[in-house]
Amino acid sequence: MVDSGHSLIERIAYSPRSGREYEVEASPISAMRAALDPTRFRAPQRVEFHLLLVVASGASTHMLDFTEHELGPRTVLWARPGQVQRWGDLSDLDATAVIFPAGVVDPATDALASVEQPSGPRFWRLDDAAWADVSALVSVLRTSHEAVGGCIRSEARRAASRHALEALLLRLAGTTTTQPVSAGSEAYLAFRDAVERDFAVEHNVAGYASRLGYSVRTLSRATRTATGASPKEVVDQRILLEAKRLLAHTELPVARVGASLGFSDPSNFTAWFTTRERLSPAAFRASL
Template identity: 40%
Template sequence: MADRTVQGDGAEGIRTFPFPVDLSVLGVGMRVGPMKPERTWHAEAPPGRVHRIEFHVVMLFDDGPVRHMIDFTEYEAGAGDLLWIRPGQIHRFSDTSAYRGTVLTMQPGFLPRATVEATGLYRYDLPPLLHPDEAQRAALRSSLRQLRREYKDSTTLPLSLHTAVLRHSLSAFLLRLAHLAASAHDTARREADSAFTQFRDAVERGFATNHSVSAYADQLGCSRRTLVRAVRAATGETPKSFIDKRVVLEAKRLLAHTDLPVGRVGAAIGFPDAANFSKFFHQHTETTPAAFRAEMR
Protein backbone atom coordinates (compact mmCIF):
# COMPACT_ATOMS: atom_id res chain seq x y z
CA MET A 1 0.00 0.00 0.00
CA ALA A 2 1.09 3.60 -0.48
CA ASP A 3 0.17 6.63 1.64
CA ARG A 4 0.88 10.25 0.94
CA THR A 5 2.92 11.70 3.79
CA VAL A 6 4.47 15.00 4.77
CA GLN A 7 8.12 14.64 5.66
CA GLY A 8 10.09 16.84 8.00
CA ASP A 9 13.24 16.92 5.86
CA GLY A 10 13.38 20.07 3.75
CA ALA A 11 14.35 19.82 0.09
CA GLU A 12 17.36 22.07 0.72
CA GLY A 13 18.82 19.50 3.11
CA ILE A 14 18.52 16.53 0.77
CA ARG A 15 21.90 15.20 -0.37
CA THR A 16 22.47 13.33 -3.63
CA PHE A 17 24.69 10.23 -3.80
CA PRO A 18 26.21 8.69 -6.95
CA PHE A 19 26.63 5.00 -7.63
CA PRO A 20 29.48 3.65 -5.40
CA VAL A 21 31.68 2.23 -8.15
CA ASP A 22 34.54 1.61 -5.70
CA LEU A 23 32.37 -0.87 -3.75
CA SER A 24 31.40 -3.04 -6.72
CA VAL A 25 33.33 -6.16 -7.76
CA LEU A 26 36.02 -5.16 -10.29
CA GLY A 27 34.48 -1.69 -10.45
CA VAL A 28 31.67 -2.71 -12.80
CA GLY A 29 28.53 -0.58 -12.91
CA MET A 30 26.32 -2.80 -10.78
CA ARG A 31 26.15 -4.57 -7.42
CA VAL A 32 23.96 -7.39 -6.18
CA GLY A 33 23.91 -9.14 -2.83
CA PRO A 34 22.12 -9.52 0.49
CA MET A 35 20.68 -6.49 2.23
CA LYS A 36 22.87 -5.52 5.16
CA PRO A 37 21.66 -4.25 8.56
CA GLU A 38 23.04 -0.74 8.04
CA ARG A 39 21.08 -0.41 4.77
CA THR A 40 23.08 2.41 3.27
CA TRP A 41 24.73 3.13 -0.08
CA HIS A 42 27.33 5.55 1.20
CA ALA A 43 29.19 6.13 4.47
CA GLU A 44 27.75 9.66 4.68
CA ALA A 45 24.16 8.64 3.95
CA PRO A 46 22.44 7.90 7.28
CA PRO A 47 19.76 5.25 6.68
CA GLY A 48 17.04 7.20 8.50
CA ARG A 49 17.52 10.46 6.58
CA VAL A 50 15.97 11.46 3.28
CA HIS A 51 18.48 11.40 0.42
CA ARG A 52 18.53 11.25 -3.37
CA ILE A 53 20.31 8.60 -5.44
CA GLU A 54 21.64 8.77 -8.99
CA PHE A 55 21.27 5.07 -9.74
CA HIS A 56 18.70 2.26 -9.86
CA VAL A 57 17.87 0.20 -6.78
CA VAL A 58 15.75 -2.96 -6.76
CA MET A 59 15.03 -4.59 -3.40
CA LEU A 60 13.47 -8.08 -3.25
CA PHE A 61 12.24 -8.77 0.28
CA ASP A 62 12.40 -12.09 2.10
CA ASP A 63 10.51 -10.73 5.10
CA GLY A 64 8.07 -7.99 6.01
CA PRO A 65 6.33 -5.75 6.47
CA VAL A 66 8.90 -3.11 5.54
CA ARG A 67 8.00 0.58 5.26
CA HIS A 68 10.08 2.66 2.87
CA MET A 69 9.56 6.24 1.64
CA ILE A 70 10.03 7.03 -2.06
CA ASP A 71 9.35 10.55 -3.35
CA PHE A 72 7.37 11.45 -0.20
CA THR A 73 5.10 8.42 -0.46
CA GLU A 74 5.34 5.72 2.20
CA TYR A 75 5.21 2.17 0.81
CA GLU A 76 4.71 -1.03 2.78
CA ALA A 77 6.31 -4.13 1.26
CA GLY A 78 5.83 -7.71 2.38
CA ALA A 79 7.77 -10.92 1.85
CA GLY A 80 8.20 -11.56 -1.87
CA ASP A 81 7.50 -7.95 -2.85
CA LEU A 82 9.90 -5.70 -4.74
CA LEU A 83 10.68 -1.99 -4.52
CA TRP A 84 12.18 -0.28 -7.59
CA ILE A 85 13.79 3.13 -6.97
CA ARG A 86 14.94 5.06 -10.04
CA PRO A 87 17.69 7.68 -10.49
CA GLY A 88 16.75 11.11 -9.19
CA GLN A 89 14.12 9.85 -6.77
CA ILE A 90 14.47 10.60 -3.08
CA HIS A 91 13.94 7.94 -0.47
CA ARG A 92 14.37 7.07 3.17
CA PHE A 93 14.83 3.81 5.03
CA SER A 94 12.61 3.02 7.98
CA ASP A 95 14.33 2.75 11.35
CA THR A 96 11.64 0.34 12.52
CA SER A 97 11.78 -2.14 9.61
CA ALA A 98 14.12 -5.12 9.22
CA TYR A 99 15.41 -5.16 5.65
CA ARG A 100 16.05 -8.78 4.65
CA GLY A 101 16.42 -10.05 1.13
CA THR A 102 18.44 -9.18 -1.96
CA VAL A 103 19.34 -5.73 -3.26
CA LEU A 104 20.44 -4.84 -6.79
CA THR A 105 21.96 -1.47 -7.65
CA MET A 106 22.88 -0.34 -11.14
CA GLN A 107 24.68 2.69 -12.52
CA PRO A 108 22.97 4.62 -15.35
CA GLY A 109 24.76 3.88 -18.60
CA PHE A 110 25.71 0.32 -17.63
CA LEU A 111 23.21 -1.11 -20.11
CA PRO A 112 22.97 -0.24 -23.84
CA ARG A 113 20.24 2.15 -25.00
CA ALA A 114 18.15 -0.58 -26.67
CA THR A 115 17.97 -2.51 -23.39
CA VAL A 116 17.16 0.64 -21.45
CA GLU A 117 14.20 1.31 -23.74
CA ALA A 118 13.02 -2.31 -23.73
CA THR A 119 13.08 -2.50 -19.93
CA GLY A 120 11.48 0.91 -19.31
CA LEU A 121 14.25 1.87 -16.90
CA TYR A 122 13.16 5.51 -16.82
CA ARG A 123 9.38 5.09 -16.81
CA TYR A 124 8.65 7.05 -13.67
CA ASP A 125 4.92 6.48 -14.17
CA LEU A 126 5.32 2.81 -13.25
CA PRO A 127 4.67 1.85 -9.61
CA PRO A 128 7.75 1.41 -7.37
CA LEU A 129 6.08 -1.30 -5.28
CA LEU A 130 5.47 -4.60 -7.08
CA HIS A 131 3.64 -7.71 -5.88
CA PRO A 132 4.64 -10.69 -8.07
CA ASP A 133 2.57 -13.84 -7.88
CA GLU A 134 4.19 -17.16 -6.96
CA ALA A 135 5.28 -18.04 -10.51
CA GLN A 136 6.60 -14.54 -11.23
CA ARG A 137 8.44 -14.47 -7.91
CA ALA A 138 10.11 -17.83 -8.60
CA ALA A 139 11.26 -16.65 -12.03
CA LEU A 140 12.59 -13.37 -10.66
CA ARG A 141 14.45 -15.11 -7.84
CA SER A 142 15.98 -17.60 -10.27
CA SER A 143 17.09 -14.82 -12.60
CA LEU A 144 18.49 -12.83 -9.67
CA ARG A 145 20.40 -15.85 -8.33
CA GLN A 146 22.00 -16.34 -11.74
CA LEU A 147 22.96 -12.67 -11.81
CA ARG A 148 24.51 -12.97 -8.32
CA ARG A 149 26.56 -15.99 -9.40
CA GLU A 150 27.89 -14.16 -12.44
CA TYR A 151 28.59 -11.05 -10.38
CA LYS A 152 30.68 -12.91 -7.80
CA ASP A 153 32.55 -14.93 -10.43
CA SER A 154 35.39 -12.51 -11.08
CA THR A 155 38.12 -15.02 -11.98
CA THR A 156 36.96 -17.27 -14.82
CA LEU A 157 36.57 -14.58 -17.47
CA PRO A 158 38.49 -11.48 -18.55
CA LEU A 159 36.94 -8.26 -17.28
CA SER A 160 35.45 -7.33 -20.66
CA LEU A 161 33.68 -10.70 -20.99
CA HIS A 162 32.69 -10.69 -17.33
CA THR A 163 31.04 -7.31 -17.85
CA ALA A 164 29.30 -8.49 -21.02
CA VAL A 165 27.89 -11.55 -19.24
CA LEU A 166 26.66 -9.35 -16.40
CA ARG A 167 24.89 -7.07 -18.86
CA HIS A 168 23.10 -10.04 -20.44
CA SER A 169 22.10 -11.54 -17.08
CA LEU A 170 20.99 -8.16 -15.78
CA SER A 171 18.95 -7.53 -18.93
CA ALA A 172 17.14 -10.86 -18.49
CA PHE A 173 16.20 -9.96 -14.91
CA LEU A 174 15.12 -6.42 -15.78
CA LEU A 175 12.97 -7.58 -18.70
CA ARG A 176 11.01 -9.78 -16.28
CA LEU A 177 10.81 -6.94 -13.80
CA ALA A 178 9.67 -4.43 -16.43
CA HIS A 179 6.91 -6.78 -17.59
CA LEU A 180 5.71 -7.11 -13.99
CA ALA A 181 5.77 -3.33 -13.49
CA ALA A 182 3.87 -2.63 -16.71
CA SER A 183 1.27 -5.28 -15.87
CA ALA A 184 0.81 -3.83 -12.38
CA HIS A 185 0.39 -0.37 -13.89
CA ASP A 186 -2.28 -1.57 -16.31
CA THR A 187 -4.12 -3.45 -13.56
CA ALA A 188 -4.07 -0.40 -11.30
CA ARG A 189 -5.51 1.74 -14.08
CA ARG A 190 -8.29 -0.76 -14.74
CA GLU A 191 -9.13 -0.92 -11.04
CA ALA A 192 -9.10 2.86 -10.78
CA ASP A 193 -11.36 3.13 -13.82
CA SER A 194 -13.74 0.56 -12.30
CA ALA A 195 -13.83 2.32 -8.93
CA PHE A 196 -14.43 5.67 -10.59
CA THR A 197 -17.26 4.28 -12.72
CA GLN A 198 -18.98 2.96 -9.61
CA PHE A 199 -18.48 6.29 -7.85
CA ARG A 200 -19.78 8.26 -10.83
CA ASP A 201 -22.91 6.11 -10.98
CA ALA A 202 -23.45 6.40 -7.23
CA VAL A 203 -23.14 10.19 -7.40
CA GLU A 204 -25.63 10.32 -10.24
CA ARG A 205 -28.12 8.40 -8.13
CA GLY A 206 -27.53 10.19 -4.85
CA PHE A 207 -26.17 13.72 -5.38
CA ALA A 208 -29.49 15.32 -4.41
CA THR A 209 -29.19 14.01 -0.86
CA ASN A 210 -25.60 12.83 -0.39
CA HIS A 211 -22.66 15.24 -0.67
CA SER A 212 -20.27 13.26 1.56
CA VAL A 213 -17.14 11.62 0.13
CA SER A 214 -16.88 9.30 3.14
CA ALA A 215 -20.49 8.20 2.70
CA TYR A 216 -19.86 7.29 -0.94
CA ALA A 217 -16.69 5.39 0.02
CA ASP A 218 -18.66 3.41 2.61
CA GLN A 219 -21.38 2.73 0.06
CA LEU A 220 -18.83 1.40 -2.43
CA GLY A 221 -16.98 -0.63 0.19
CA CYS A 222 -13.62 1.11 -0.16
CA SER A 223 -11.53 3.51 1.90
CA ARG A 224 -11.74 7.25 1.40
CA ARG A 225 -8.08 7.22 0.32
CA THR A 226 -8.73 4.57 -2.34
CA LEU A 227 -11.65 6.57 -3.67
CA VAL A 228 -9.57 9.74 -3.81
CA ARG A 229 -6.86 7.95 -5.82
CA ALA A 230 -9.38 6.44 -8.25
CA VAL A 231 -11.20 9.70 -8.94
CA ARG A 232 -7.98 11.66 -9.27
CA ALA A 233 -6.57 9.08 -11.72
CA ALA A 234 -9.72 9.25 -13.85
CA THR A 235 -10.49 12.97 -13.72
CA GLY A 236 -7.57 14.82 -12.17
CA GLU A 237 -9.83 16.18 -9.44
CA THR A 238 -10.99 15.19 -5.96
CA PRO A 239 -14.21 13.27 -5.22
CA LYS A 240 -15.56 16.33 -3.40
CA SER A 241 -14.98 18.52 -6.44
CA PHE A 242 -16.68 15.93 -8.64
CA ILE A 243 -19.72 15.81 -6.37
CA ASP A 244 -19.93 19.60 -6.11
CA LYS A 245 -19.76 19.99 -9.90
CA ARG A 246 -22.68 17.60 -10.34
CA VAL A 247 -24.72 19.43 -7.69
CA VAL A 248 -23.99 22.80 -9.30
CA LEU A 249 -24.96 21.45 -12.72
CA GLU A 250 -28.35 20.31 -11.39
CA ALA A 251 -28.88 23.64 -9.66
CA LYS A 252 -28.20 25.46 -12.93
CA ARG A 253 -30.63 23.19 -14.78
CA LEU A 254 -33.41 23.81 -12.25
CA LEU A 255 -32.77 27.55 -12.17
CA ALA A 256 -32.72 27.82 -15.95
CA HIS A 257 -35.56 25.49 -16.88
CA THR A 258 -38.07 25.68 -14.00
CA ASP A 259 -39.87 28.38 -12.07
CA LEU A 260 -39.15 26.82 -8.68
CA PRO A 261 -38.28 29.42 -6.02
CA VAL A 262 -34.57 29.55 -5.19
CA GLY A 263 -35.23 27.97 -1.81
CA ARG A 264 -37.03 25.02 -3.44
CA VAL A 265 -34.17 24.57 -5.90
CA GLY A 266 -31.73 24.38 -3.01
CA ALA A 267 -33.91 21.88 -1.16
CA ALA A 268 -34.11 19.70 -4.28
CA ILE A 269 -30.32 19.25 -4.33
CA GLY A 270 -29.73 18.76 -0.62
CA PHE A 271 -29.72 22.30 0.82
CA PRO A 272 -32.79 22.74 3.05
CA ASP A 273 -31.45 26.14 4.13
CA ALA A 274 -31.73 28.67 1.29
CA ALA A 275 -28.84 30.78 2.63
CA ASN A 276 -26.49 27.79 2.60
CA PHE A 277 -27.52 26.99 -0.97
CA SER A 278 -26.89 30.56 -2.11
CA LYS A 279 -23.49 30.55 -0.42
CA PHE A 280 -22.57 27.20 -2.04
CA PHE A 281 -23.75 28.31 -5.47
CA HIS A 282 -21.87 31.60 -5.30
CA GLN A 283 -18.71 29.83 -4.14
CA HIS A 284 -18.71 27.63 -7.24
CA THR A 285 -20.06 30.05 -9.86
CA GLU A 286 -19.17 33.52 -8.55
CA THR A 287 -22.77 34.59 -9.00
CA THR A 288 -26.01 34.21 -7.06
CA PRO A 289 -28.82 31.80 -7.98
CA ALA A 290 -31.14 34.71 -8.75
CA ALA A 291 -28.56 36.45 -10.93
CA PHE A 292 -27.82 33.23 -12.80
CA ARG A 293 -31.53 32.68 -13.46
CA ALA A 294 -31.95 36.23 -14.70
CA GLU A 295 -28.95 35.85 -17.03
CA MET A 296 -30.39 32.65 -18.52
CA ARG A 297 -33.69 34.36 -19.26
Protein backbone atom coordinates in the same frame (compact mmCIF):
# COMPACT_ATOMS: atom_id res chain seq x y z
CA MET B 1 24.34 30.81 -10.53
CA VAL B 2 21.40 30.30 -8.18
CA ASP B 3 21.99 27.76 -5.42
CA SER B 4 19.44 25.08 -6.18
CA GLY B 5 19.29 23.83 -2.62
CA HIS B 6 19.23 20.26 -3.89
CA SER B 7 22.36 19.47 -1.86
CA LEU B 8 20.30 19.88 1.32
CA ILE B 9 18.76 16.52 0.47
CA GLU B 10 21.66 14.10 0.91
CA ARG B 11 22.91 12.83 -2.44
CA ILE B 12 23.99 9.20 -2.56
CA ALA B 13 26.48 8.92 -5.42
CA TYR B 14 27.20 5.90 -7.55
CA SER B 15 30.55 4.71 -6.20
CA PRO B 16 31.51 1.20 -7.34
CA ARG B 17 34.71 -0.49 -6.32
CA SER B 18 37.75 0.33 -8.42
CA GLY B 19 37.80 -1.68 -11.62
CA ARG B 20 34.10 -2.52 -11.43
CA GLU B 21 32.64 0.65 -12.89
CA TYR B 22 29.44 0.15 -14.89
CA GLU B 23 28.93 -3.30 -13.45
CA VAL B 24 25.77 -4.40 -11.70
CA GLU B 25 26.10 -4.69 -7.93
CA ALA B 26 23.91 -7.15 -6.04
CA SER B 27 24.38 -7.74 -2.32
CA PRO B 28 22.29 -8.46 0.79
CA ILE B 29 20.77 -5.52 2.62
CA SER B 30 22.37 -6.90 5.79
CA ALA B 31 25.83 -6.34 4.27
CA MET B 32 24.94 -2.78 3.35
CA ARG B 33 23.67 -2.09 6.87
CA ALA B 34 26.86 -3.49 8.39
CA ALA B 35 29.10 -1.38 6.13
CA LEU B 36 27.37 1.99 6.57
CA ASP B 37 26.75 4.38 9.45
CA PRO B 38 23.19 3.73 10.74
CA THR B 39 22.41 7.45 10.54
CA ARG B 40 22.64 7.21 6.73
CA PHE B 41 19.32 5.35 6.75
CA ARG B 42 17.34 7.88 8.80
CA ALA B 43 17.18 11.01 6.64
CA PRO B 44 15.77 11.46 3.13
CA GLN B 45 18.25 10.68 0.34
CA ARG B 46 18.45 11.43 -3.36
CA VAL B 47 19.99 8.42 -5.11
CA GLU B 48 22.10 9.01 -8.22
CA PHE B 49 21.77 5.44 -9.52
CA HIS B 50 19.12 2.78 -9.96
CA LEU B 51 18.28 0.78 -6.83
CA LEU B 52 16.13 -2.35 -6.88
CA LEU B 53 15.13 -3.80 -3.51
CA VAL B 54 14.13 -7.44 -3.95
CA VAL B 55 12.55 -8.70 -0.71
CA ALA B 56 12.53 -12.40 0.16
CA SER B 57 11.11 -12.15 3.69
CA GLY B 58 10.50 -9.77 6.56
CA ALA B 59 8.64 -6.47 6.57
CA SER B 60 9.49 -2.78 6.40
CA THR B 61 8.37 0.44 4.73
CA HIS B 62 10.15 2.59 2.17
CA MET B 63 9.16 6.11 1.17
CA LEU B 64 9.74 7.00 -2.46
CA ASP B 65 8.71 10.49 -3.59
CA PHE B 66 5.85 10.88 -1.10
CA THR B 67 4.52 7.34 -1.48
CA GLU B 68 5.00 4.95 1.44
CA HIS B 69 5.51 1.42 0.13
CA GLU B 70 4.90 -1.64 2.33
CA LEU B 71 7.77 -4.06 1.78
CA GLY B 72 7.14 -7.73 2.42
CA PRO B 73 7.89 -11.18 1.00
CA ARG B 74 8.04 -11.25 -2.81
CA THR B 75 7.93 -7.50 -3.24
CA VAL B 76 10.25 -5.42 -5.43
CA LEU B 77 10.81 -1.66 -5.17
CA TRP B 78 12.63 0.39 -7.83
CA ALA B 79 14.19 3.78 -6.98
CA ARG B 80 15.46 5.64 -10.04
CA PRO B 81 18.20 8.31 -10.23
CA GLY B 82 17.07 11.63 -8.78
CA GLN B 83 14.18 10.23 -6.76
CA VAL B 84 14.03 10.94 -3.03
CA GLN B 85 13.77 7.98 -0.68
CA ARG B 86 13.66 7.34 3.05
CA TRP B 87 14.37 3.94 4.56
CA GLY B 88 12.23 2.24 7.17
CA ASP B 89 13.37 -0.26 9.80
CA LEU B 90 15.62 -2.78 8.02
CA SER B 91 16.32 -5.05 10.99
CA ASP B 92 13.73 -7.65 9.95
CA LEU B 93 14.29 -7.50 6.20
CA ASP B 94 15.88 -10.25 4.11
CA ALA B 95 16.42 -8.49 0.79
CA THR B 96 18.91 -7.96 -2.00
CA ALA B 97 19.92 -4.50 -3.19
CA VAL B 98 20.60 -4.44 -6.93
CA ILE B 99 22.46 -1.26 -7.92
CA PHE B 100 23.32 -0.11 -11.42
CA PRO B 101 24.14 3.23 -13.09
CA ALA B 102 22.04 5.02 -15.67
CA GLY B 103 22.77 3.99 -19.24
CA VAL B 104 23.94 0.46 -18.54
CA VAL B 105 21.14 -1.39 -20.37
CA ASP B 106 20.55 -1.45 -24.11
CA PRO B 107 18.01 0.92 -25.73
CA ALA B 108 15.46 -1.82 -26.41
CA THR B 109 15.38 -2.85 -22.74
CA ASP B 110 15.25 0.81 -21.73
CA ALA B 111 12.15 1.34 -23.85
CA LEU B 112 10.35 -1.90 -22.95
CA ALA B 113 11.02 -1.66 -19.20
CA SER B 114 10.82 2.17 -18.91
CA VAL B 115 14.25 2.06 -17.30
CA GLU B 116 15.12 5.76 -17.58
CA GLN B 117 11.50 6.91 -17.35
CA PRO B 118 11.19 8.78 -14.00
CA SER B 119 7.49 7.93 -13.79
CA GLY B 120 8.02 4.27 -14.71
CA PRO B 121 6.70 1.38 -12.59
CA ARG B 122 8.27 1.26 -9.16
CA PHE B 123 6.59 -1.41 -7.00
CA TRP B 124 5.52 -5.03 -7.49
CA ARG B 125 3.96 -7.82 -5.43
CA LEU B 126 4.87 -10.97 -7.34
CA ASP B 127 2.98 -14.23 -7.77
CA ASP B 128 4.72 -17.60 -7.46
CA ALA B 129 5.80 -17.85 -11.10
CA ALA B 130 7.15 -14.31 -11.30
CA TRP B 131 8.96 -14.64 -7.97
CA ALA B 132 10.65 -17.88 -9.08
CA ASP B 133 12.01 -16.11 -12.17
CA VAL B 134 13.01 -12.93 -10.37
CA SER B 135 14.74 -14.69 -7.46
CA ALA B 136 16.68 -16.91 -9.89
CA LEU B 137 17.92 -13.87 -11.82
CA VAL B 138 18.86 -12.07 -8.59
CA SER B 139 20.84 -15.15 -7.58
CA VAL B 140 22.75 -14.94 -10.88
CA LEU B 141 23.48 -11.27 -10.23
CA ARG B 142 24.73 -11.95 -6.71
CA THR B 143 26.97 -14.79 -7.92
CA SER B 144 28.38 -12.59 -10.67
CA HIS B 145 28.96 -9.69 -8.29
CA GLU B 146 30.76 -11.90 -5.79
CA ALA B 147 33.01 -13.46 -8.47
CA VAL B 148 36.39 -11.80 -8.03
CA GLY B 149 39.77 -12.82 -9.35
CA GLY B 150 40.72 -15.10 -12.19
CA CYS B 151 37.67 -17.40 -12.19
CA ILE B 152 35.72 -15.04 -14.47
CA ARG B 153 37.32 -12.41 -16.68
CA SER B 154 36.05 -8.91 -15.96
CA GLU B 155 34.63 -8.48 -19.48
CA ALA B 156 32.70 -11.74 -19.23
CA ARG B 157 31.47 -10.93 -15.73
CA ARG B 158 30.31 -7.49 -16.82
CA ALA B 159 28.45 -8.89 -19.85
CA ALA B 160 26.86 -11.71 -17.83
CA SER B 161 25.61 -9.36 -15.13
CA ARG B 162 24.26 -6.88 -17.68
CA HIS B 163 22.32 -9.60 -19.50
CA ALA B 164 20.94 -10.96 -16.22
CA LEU B 165 19.90 -7.43 -15.23
CA GLU B 166 18.14 -6.88 -18.56
CA ALA B 167 16.32 -10.21 -18.15
CA LEU B 168 15.28 -9.17 -14.63
CA LEU B 169 13.97 -5.77 -15.74
CA LEU B 170 12.09 -7.31 -18.68
CA ARG B 171 10.56 -9.95 -16.37
CA LEU B 172 9.30 -7.20 -14.08
CA ALA B 173 8.01 -5.29 -17.11
CA GLY B 174 6.07 -8.41 -18.09
CA THR B 175 4.06 -8.18 -14.86
CA THR B 176 3.17 -4.52 -15.46
CA THR B 177 -0.05 -3.51 -17.21
CA THR B 178 1.02 0.02 -18.19
CA GLN B 179 2.29 0.58 -21.71
CA PRO B 180 6.04 1.29 -22.08
CA VAL B 181 7.31 4.23 -24.07
CA SER B 182 7.63 3.28 -27.73
CA ALA B 183 11.19 2.39 -28.70
CA GLY B 184 10.75 4.56 -31.80
CA SER B 185 9.75 7.70 -29.87
CA GLU B 186 13.10 9.42 -30.22
CA ALA B 187 11.58 12.90 -30.00
CA TYR B 188 9.88 12.13 -26.70
CA LEU B 189 12.94 10.40 -25.21
CA ALA B 190 15.11 13.41 -26.11
CA PHE B 191 12.51 15.75 -24.62
CA ARG B 192 12.23 13.64 -21.45
CA ASP B 193 15.99 13.73 -20.89
CA ALA B 194 16.17 17.47 -21.60
CA VAL B 195 13.40 18.20 -19.11
CA GLU B 196 15.12 16.14 -16.44
CA ARG B 197 18.33 18.09 -17.03
CA ASP B 198 16.94 21.62 -17.51
CA PHE B 199 13.55 21.90 -15.79
CA ALA B 200 14.89 24.43 -13.27
CA VAL B 201 16.05 26.85 -15.97
CA GLU B 202 13.71 26.20 -18.91
CA HIS B 203 9.94 26.23 -18.42
CA ASN B 204 8.83 26.81 -22.02
CA VAL B 205 8.11 23.99 -24.46
CA ALA B 206 9.26 26.18 -27.36
CA GLY B 207 12.67 26.46 -25.72
CA TYR B 208 13.04 22.68 -25.55
CA ALA B 209 11.84 22.29 -29.14
CA SER B 210 14.38 24.82 -30.38
CA ARG B 211 17.28 23.19 -28.52
CA LEU B 212 16.36 19.70 -29.66
CA GLY B 213 15.69 20.63 -33.29
CA TYR B 214 12.03 19.62 -33.31
CA SER B 215 8.89 21.62 -33.90
CA VAL B 216 6.53 22.19 -30.97
CA ARG B 217 3.93 20.15 -32.86
CA THR B 218 6.30 17.18 -33.18
CA LEU B 219 7.11 17.28 -29.46
CA SER B 220 3.43 17.55 -28.61
CA ARG B 221 2.51 14.54 -30.73
CA ALA B 222 5.40 12.41 -29.43
CA THR B 223 4.78 13.33 -25.78
CA ARG B 224 1.04 12.68 -25.93
CA THR B 225 1.65 9.32 -27.60
CA ALA B 226 4.16 8.31 -24.92
CA THR B 227 2.50 9.72 -21.79
CA GLY B 228 -0.99 10.94 -22.59
CA ALA B 229 0.05 14.40 -21.39
CA SER B 230 1.09 17.56 -23.20
CA PRO B 231 4.74 18.71 -23.15
CA LYS B 232 3.77 21.65 -20.92
CA GLU B 233 2.15 19.26 -18.45
CA VAL B 234 5.33 17.14 -18.41
CA VAL B 235 7.49 20.20 -17.67
CA ASP B 236 5.10 21.47 -14.99
CA GLN B 237 4.84 18.04 -13.33
CA ARG B 238 8.63 17.82 -13.08
CA ILE B 239 8.93 21.32 -11.59
CA LEU B 240 6.11 20.59 -9.15
CA LEU B 241 7.71 17.33 -8.02
CA GLU B 242 10.99 19.08 -7.28
CA ALA B 243 9.22 21.91 -5.46
CA LYS B 244 7.44 19.39 -3.26
CA ARG B 245 10.68 17.52 -2.58
CA LEU B 246 12.42 20.71 -1.44
CA LEU B 247 9.46 21.89 0.63
CA ALA B 248 9.13 18.49 2.30
CA HIS B 249 12.75 17.53 2.87
CA THR B 250 14.60 20.82 3.40
CA GLU B 251 14.13 23.95 5.47
CA LEU B 252 14.69 26.32 2.55
CA PRO B 253 12.43 29.39 2.68
CA VAL B 254 9.64 29.30 0.10
CA ALA B 255 11.28 32.14 -1.85
CA ARG B 256 14.54 30.13 -2.08
CA VAL B 257 12.65 27.07 -3.27
CA GLY B 258 11.04 29.13 -6.01
CA ALA B 259 14.33 30.77 -6.99
CA SER B 260 16.03 27.36 -7.23
CA LEU B 261 13.38 26.34 -9.77
CA GLY B 262 13.65 29.41 -11.97
CA PHE B 263 11.03 31.71 -10.41
CA SER B 264 12.58 35.13 -9.83
CA ASP B 265 9.43 36.47 -8.15
CA PRO B 266 8.30 34.60 -4.99
CA SER B 267 4.67 35.61 -5.54
CA ASN B 268 4.72 34.10 -9.03
CA PHE B 269 6.04 30.83 -7.62
CA THR B 270 3.38 30.79 -4.88
CA ALA B 271 0.61 31.42 -7.42
CA TRP B 272 2.02 28.80 -9.83
CA PHE B 273 2.31 26.16 -7.08
CA THR B 274 -1.10 26.91 -5.58
CA THR B 275 -2.84 26.58 -8.96
CA ARG B 276 -1.42 23.08 -9.48
CA GLU B 277 -1.39 21.66 -5.95
CA ARG B 278 -4.51 23.44 -4.56
CA LEU B 279 -2.37 24.42 -1.58
CA SER B 280 0.13 27.23 -1.15
CA PRO B 281 3.77 26.16 -0.70
CA ALA B 282 3.59 27.09 2.99
CA ALA B 283 0.35 25.16 3.47
CA PHE B 284 1.78 22.13 1.65
CA ARG B 285 4.82 22.15 3.95
CA ALA B 286 2.62 22.51 7.03
CA SER B 287 0.43 19.59 5.94
CA LEU B 288 3.29 17.09 6.06
